[in-house]
Amino acid sequence: MNADLAVGQWSGEFAEHGIFTTDAKLTITSWNRWLERRSGIRSEDAIGQPLAAALPDLAARGLDERYRDALEGKSYLVSHLLHGYLVAARADDGAPMPQRARIAPLRADGAIVGTITVIEDVSERVASERELRRQIAAQQTARAAAEEALRVKDDFLAMLGHELRNPLAPILMAVDLMKLRGAGTLERERAIIERQAKHLVALVSDLLDISRIARGKLEIRRDAVDVAAIITESVEMASPLVQQRRHAMTVALPAAPLVVTGDAQRLSQVFANLLTNAAKYTEPGGAICIRAEIDGSDVVVRVRDTGIGMDEEMIASMFEPFVQASQTIERSRGGLGLGLAIVRSILRLHGGSISASSPGRNQGSEFTIRLPLVEAAGTADRIDAPQRSAVRVLVVDDNEDGAVLLSEALATAGYHARFALDGLTAMELAEEFLPDVAILDIGLPVVDGYELARRFARHPRLSGTRLIAVTGYGQPEDRQRSTQAGFLAHLVKPVNLSQLEAMLETVHGPIDAPEPRG
Secondary structure (H helix, E strand, O other): OOHHHHHHHHHHHOOOOEEEEEEOOOEEEEEOHHHHHHHOOOHHHHOOOEHHHHOOHHHHOOOHHHHHHHOOOOOEEEEHHHHOOOOOOEOOOOOEOOEEEEEEEEEEOOEEEEEEEEEEEOHHHHHHHHHHHHHHHHHHHHHHHHHHHHHHHHHHHHHHHHHHHHHHHHHHHHHHHHHHHOOHHHHHHHHHHHHHHHHHHHHHHHHHHHHHHHOOOOOOOOEEEEHHHHHHHHHHHHHHHHHHOOOEEEEEOOOOOOEEEEOHHHHHHHHHHHHHHHHHOOOOOOEEEEEEEEEOOEEEEEEEEOOOOOOHHHHHHOOOOOOOOOOOOOOOOOOOOOHHHHHHHHHHHOOOEEEEEOOOOOOOEEEEEEEEOOOOOOOOOOOOOOOHHHOEEEEEOOOHHHHHHHHHHHHHOOOEEEEEOOHHHHHHHHHHHOOOEEEEOOOOOOOOHHHHHHHHHHOOOOOOOEEEEEEOOOOHHHHHHHHHOOOOEEEEOOOOHHHHHHHHHHHHOOOOOOOOOO
């Protein structure tokens, strides 16, 4: 095949492309109409010209080497994005035309007699790539904005929780103190304060939990726990509402232990939520049953009620956040619609599951929980409770009501308690008081709780003081930071007095007599 036939075939195959050829001395031998139209160089001006003279920019960009290589049998694909324009071709609107060129040997009867170059207009491809990059950049910007909005929301919720918990802490502590002092003349008012404050605490906890779930930061402890014991505790938690609504409660637990690996507090939250929901969504005088059993390798817990029931649409969406069953206009049952979403997330973290069923509206409901069963672990030896009168406790909180009430409640419970309202005063008092345990608020003025903990650790007479953080901040990163600062425990406001007492006994350990300090 001669070179003219070869060029004719290329021209036919690539009619919508620019094509030019050279001989073995790199003199241009053909220049098609496409190149005339797009480059403005007429064929009679190009043909017969040395390649370097017709396209002087080639040598500057090192592309003349490609043509010498083509005479040796090599082929190249040249993109203007990497090498610049091979030929200064322009689009119809006069703008530079994005192009891609193929440089190849031109053969005749098997021998290389020159080179052939095919130039392709890639305007549409480049425009598509630019649009794709624009869309990707827009998506990244939108994602960054969404992540920033999520961060701002989480920060807001954390701050909201802190601000709400601060006033709730002294309210509940006052209620506990009234109980300890036997203030029976205001029993009805005390019960109302306690009930409403605990309701607010539950709402705040649900908001923060759903925020952690959204960010994948909800964490659980992993201990061997007995589901039967947790159910018993959850029944006690739900009993006031059950009794108030005059429901009949049935609890069926097997004699064998139902041991799973998990977080007792979180699992108690699960069962208490289901029992409370059953009580709320069952008309007064109804029946509630919680039954646990072993089914193969699972512990199965069923919570059944005779309440308002559910239709299929409700069952399909009830584990999503902010979903609630239909309520009266007075919203007498309350809540934010977060409980079941939190329940499902907690169970998934335990490797378990939850499902719901109902024959229909006003025919009751049943929730079925499955948790992986493990062999019962040995019971740890109990530590004898310390003699409380020997334990000196320092309370540091800039909320004066909270500090005063907590120290009074601890004193009523038998501890030797003092309080301070800021970090500097706390150090002065501690040097005199030499506390065994210091309960420190984190958000203190001037010297915050973290710095105060470090000052305790550096002080030769206070370095042995056990530290408990009591704060409105309860995110995992807050707990991690308090641990790094030397705190042995991290409690979130409002703190239940019995919970704090248990924590004091755990943190301080057994005491037979006051230890000499200093």
